[in-house]
Amino acid sequence: MSQDAMDSTWGATILPGGQTTRFRIWAPSADTVGLEVEGRDPQPMRVDGEGWFSAEAPVGAGALYRFRVSPDLAVPDPASRFQPGDVHGPSQVVNPAGYRWRNAEWRGRPWHETVLYELHAGACGGFNGVRALLPALRDLGVTAVELMPINDFPGERNWGYDGVLPFAPDSTYGTPEELKALIDEAHGLGLMMFLDVVYNHFGPDGAYLHAYAKEFFDEGLHTPWGAAIDFKKQPVRDFFESNALMWLREYRFDGLRFDAVHAIAEQDWLDHLAARLRREVEAETPGRHIHLVLENERNGVEHLRTGPDAPGFDAQWNDDGHNVLHPLLTGEREGYYEDFAADGADKLATVLGEGFLFQGQEMPHLGRPRGAPSGHLPPTAFVLFLQNHDQIGNRALGERLPALADPAALRAAAALLLLCPQIPMLFMGEEWAASAPFLFFTGFPGAELAEAVREGRRKEFAHFAAFQNPETRERIPDPNAETTFTASIPDRAEAAQGEHAAVLALHKRLLALRHAEIIPRLPGAAALGAEPVGAKAVVARWRMGDGTVLCLAANLGAEPAAATATGATLLFETAEGAGAALAGGTLPPHCTVALLDAPEDSGP
Template identity: 55%
Template sequence: MDHPASARRDHDHGRPGVFARDLPFGAACHDAGVTFRFWAPKVESVDLVIKGSAPVPMATGADGWREATVPGAGAGLRYAYRLPDGREVPDPVSRFQPDDVHGRSEVIDPRRFAWAHPDWKGRPWEECVIYELHVGAFTPEGTFQAVRGKLDHLASLGVTAIQLMPIADFPGRRNWGYDGVLPFAPDSAYGRPEDLKALIDDAHGRGLMVFLDVVYNHFGPDGNYLPLYAPVFTDRHRTPWGGGVDFDGPQSRPVRDLVIENALYWLQEYRFDGLRLDAVHAIMDDSGNHLLRELAERVHAETRGRSVHLILENEENEPELLLRGEDERPLLYTAQWNDDVHHVLHTAVTGEAAGYYADYAGDAARLARAIAEGFAFQGEVMPYRGSARGGSTAQLPPTAFVSFIQNHDQVGNRAFGDRITASARAEAVRAAAAVSLLSPQIPMLFMGEEWASESPFPFFCEFGPELAEAVRTGRRAEFARFPEFQDEAARERIPDPTAEATFLSAKLDWDALREPAHAAWRDWYARILAVRRSAVVPRLATIRRGGTARRLGAAALSVRWDFQGGGGLTLLANLSDARVAALGAPLCEPIWTEGEVSVDALGPWSVGWWVEAG
């Protein structure tokens, strides 16, 4: 059974404002009924099971493909696949699971949703201000519909792109999203597929892009039926979650197609404007064409005419994935989350030096390099890691990096999920935020950051008793090496990630915005983002390479980024309690100052930004 990639395209089925993608597998609606395709080379036979009907034996094709057509069937049909041992499993490419990951799949006809803004083409990358949010914790209701109700708040703040943490169907009603097992199905805890499309459509109507966090390095442990019928995993590669996904073995073509089609599915059928690929360093592929390269090339080829952005999380800091062509457009990936910038700013602001922060704390050279060039480590050995990391960023523009002072990992990986404002003074946090938000790197906020939310964001999930106990024990064991958690009683204070109360504590308290102190934070963020929009964004495309940094003190520096054609963007920053000499500033008015900034000196926690026209 052959399903050539060239035959699968995004199309509108002759109706304007309707988008659907013909997948090579799963349930496909057409005028005569529904055709089901399922890859199960490890079993001898498969039956299609539909409630109220006799099982339908599926025809066997080449390479383990199975197919069956049900005449007259349509959207809403509940189905599963029955294996020879009698076990029923959901469709691995189910578009919706109304009864969670162990239940039957529901046939969805994507042609039924008519988009109100079908001509939306996205926005240039230089205009990006990203806002990362978790659908379940962003609002009290925790749904796609509830996020729609907050779009005006985000648009007025100055955000231009929303990034949803993973929404692929996961077990239970609460999860960070990185334990998903059905990558094509939006989790039913958040709403139905049409609710997600309505959210994206409304966002586009307000000029907001929507990105999605996707996980291709592993599948979650609960509800993962793939090993029963398909060779999806291999022991040739090992990841933190066990055997690697088989992207390079003799039967890996359908597995590669599953991931690539998933990326295209979200971008075309749901009209997402970009994807953030989680932990790509754990995607193992020794073939001659790495999955990451093939995926990016397919996305670029099949989304021409739109501004679609691909973002990486990559512990290895591989600059070759971020290279630009002669026209300065990304050859593969648009940008990478820049943990190095977070780490240098966090250690400066909080004074923390435990764990991986030890490689950044008190290092003025790393601080200057991360802000000016992107990666703080460019091939040098990291003592905490025990190996070399990164490569030269000399050929990359600053927009190849996403800068932030908070995200779900850097907050949630703390024992109590506390935010930076819980451990640092307000003036210090504002100084770090001013560096990030006006930097030529692309800024990202974590939900609630704009009003200094006091809601923590601890790790949370919901599993059955046995797996829940393993997660609970493992979470506390992670912190056993930290001095403050050497004592078992101290570790017992770490929130139970499987408890509902832990999840509820992560929900944002929107009533806090009525309080003057929190409202003042929100106004500060709106003002600085307005400055970015008017003074920095129009010039970002003319900054082709990293900046030139000069250290002014232990945690003070100046950085200049040159514009093509003359002029430049200059930063003076003092991220310390000491007063330092500024050693001169540009001969023009600053676009932003935070704290005491003058030509001669910088007061404690002071930041100044200047734009010099060419």
């Protein structure tokens, strides 16, 4: 089967010849289902058993259709490939093989070469806007662009985590063909494309599955979003497995980031999913690389690969790393930062030396143990970041780190991030210290839901000191206001101005160094350990794959730290003379020094 077309049990499939389409839906709660094509009267669908209904119609790409699941309710296809009229409108038949790829020979890049750049497609001008940014991202040193969720959501703007139609790129960003053109362009520039997918819940508006497939959900198991998706059911598994396969095959994404998998009750399904994707996609195209990344609040390690040929997922977002670095840089302690703020250097040493901070200890904020030992994993099993959509946008006012931290400390932290053997990730605009916030925004068309989201957002921060009274809570931007979205769009003209230009130059220099000295040595790299050398200072070492030893000495504080580290080669220093000072026993304030020892000089 062509990688541009797949025969899914769900949705609309154009049959050979292109003039007939087969439609399938799982609707176990419906007695009958009718197919409405191009506004015509419903065509009865066959009962295929076990809740499945199917029909064929003499239409091809471009045809609009709905499923009538009851006399008073016609719904879009839950596996719709495109919704030109938003989530409540009819679905459109899409020809997956219609796009002609210019870079059809692209096979991806190895995981250890990954430098991630997370962005919101809407804030970057849609698929065509992101496409225009690609040369600059390539020149920056990025190797992988990660799109926040693009699945169809209600209204004109959303982070994407309120999506209800996982197979349909949201029409406000562009067409399926424009998304493929973006990915094609990226591959031509040597860039990988990643997509954030949400398999743990549906959004609050337009999730019609509840009306005709109640069995899709487990009413006895509740999540923050309502009844849990029931991954014990085979049609449910098929739905999401087909979705992942579609993004990797038809759109040729190079990797997927799986949102909040801790909210999926059947954890065995994750391992089944990873095995199937590798078996059917990597084996289908010899030499192709696909990369699978988890967000997992549990700090679980059982799903992660211990080597490039091992089963499982390549890496997990290292929230612990961020949660240690943030209070070191800002001094903040409220909320979950309380669990990370004390003894920050000790905690940072654990993160650099072993990956996760919480490895089975009780986390006070949760009131229960969290995590599992992670020191046996390679450093590339962790995606490290200073900022991302969650950690900025889930702040009441969406402030980025430059509004909260000392600029010199941020330069030192950037060097630590981009030279560390863990996989680095930047958030859009971070490379030039963008001044725009990144706020939580929605565009729900219904006034009642919009008001509920607005009030829920304000209640969420009522226990924070800065928002203790109603007057201060009124300062929290209304998520549904268009101005909240427009305020979140980075001004790329800043990148050429003053201190912003200097920050951009630093990031380019650091990433050039990573490509030259770190990435070639990453296969086989392992941590040798890390130690605190001051209140906000650490020295960490890794034996790289070629036997050399990389040493990073970082001081994020305003006071010098007593530390000594030597190396045959000084790779980088954030301030002139910092390397010499370190050799003399002092790690200056707000600096990072990178050293490389030849194999014969390295020791445990």
